[in-house]
Structure formats: C-alpha cells, structure tokens
C-alpha cells in the first residue's frame with residue numbers, strides 16, 4: 001500500500017470485518033462462552049472516525065463501552081486464502097476502537113437479533129493512522145492498551161488471541177472475498193467498560209502507535 005494515510009483505507013476499503021470474543025478473558029468478563037470458531041460481524045465504513053473528532057453516543061444508549069483492538073489492513077484481494085499464505089495479504093496495521101453500545105447489544109443478544117446498530121453507528125470505529133507492515137515484526141506479540149482519563153483500563157497482548165491473525169484471514173476469506181483496504185478488527189482483550197461524556201480515551205499498540213479520542217454525550 002503506497003500511502004500511509006487513514007484516507008487510504010477509507011477510499012479503498014469496502015468493509016470492516018470484526019471478530020468477537022477472540023480473547024478468553026474478555027469472553028468470560030461478559031459472561032459469554034469461549035468460542036470454538038471465530039465469531040464474525042461487519043461494521044459499515046461510515047463508522048470510521050479519525051482523530052480530532054469526538055465519539056458520539058448512539059440514540060438510546062446509556063452504556064457506551066470502549067474496546068481497543070489491533071486492526072489489520074488487507075493489502076491485496078484474496079478469496080479462500082490458505083492459512084500459510086495469509087501473511088502475504090496483510091498490508092499494514094492500525095489501532096482501532098470497536099465502540100459498543102453495550103445496552104443495545106445486550107438487548108439484541110437477548111432477542112437473538114443482530115448487533116449491527118450496537119456496533120455500527122457513525123463514530124463507532126475510531127481509527128489511528130496506517131502503520132506500515134514492516135514496522136511490526138511479530139503482530140502476535142504486541143501489547144494493546146487503553147486508558148480512560150489517564151487510568152489504565154485494558155492492557156492485553158495479541159499473543160493471547162484465541163484465533164491467530166493468519167487463521168482469521170483464512171477463515172473469513174473462505175466466505176467472503178477480502179479486498180485491498182478492507183480491515184479486520186481482531187477482537188478486544190479484557191477490561192472493557194463504560195464511558196461518560198467528556199472522557200478522554202488514549203489507546204495504543206506498545207510504543208508503535210497511539211490514538212486519542214474524546215467522548216461526547218450531547
């Protein structure tokens with residue numbers, strides 16, 4: 001991928017594919033079973049938010065949660081990608097937040113309904129700048145962390161993913177073509193929690209990348 005700007009994956013990326021409960025400790029903290037195969041959902045690209053703009057509460061939400069995640073930017077088109085070739089399809093990385101209206105999601109879960117609105121409203125995917133692939137030697141050994149108002153809330157390591165990045169690329173592409181600029185959100189470690197208006201979120205991947213976003217409850 002030539003340019004290193006977020007705009008790059010906005011322009012080319014057609015979809016955001018997200019993975020749920022990919023860290024045992026997070027599945028358990030919300031009282032969910034540890035999955036035997038990846039739980040996949042999608043978010044619209046209109047949910048992207050770049051730094052300098054506030055995260056908004058969606059209508060009807062009183063329990064807005066942060067979820068920091070390692071984002072993978074797909075580097076080239078592929079369908080039914082073998083796991084051993086998956087790394088060739090990684091174009092780069094970014095720090096992402098999979099913002100979640102936990103009360104709306106709980107309601108959807110109870111009724112067996114999709115999570116789309118609880119994960120997909122405008123501003124629900126705050127994203128950092130594109131990180132070149134060669135800046136990260138081992139994406140399965142990265143600290144991912146998130147602070148709210150300076151206090152550490154999430155502090156995990158990508159080594160603890162249940163399903164590896166290569167496995168996820170192979171699994172997702174069995175069903176849908178991955179295209180250049182599409183992104184995969186690889187799931188959140190434990191420590192998710194509620195936010196209020198005026199909170200400031202800082203999150204990052206080790207010392208490679210950091211993002212800052214404020215929360216607006218108006």
Ligand SMILES: O=C([O-])CC(=O)C(=O)O
Nearest residue numbers: 019020021022100187188
């Ligand atoms: O909402 C959830 O708990 C599922 C999810 O996105 C994650 O695990 O990252």
Ligand SMILES: [Mg+2]
Nearest residue numbers: 067098187188
């Ligand atoms: Mg998530």
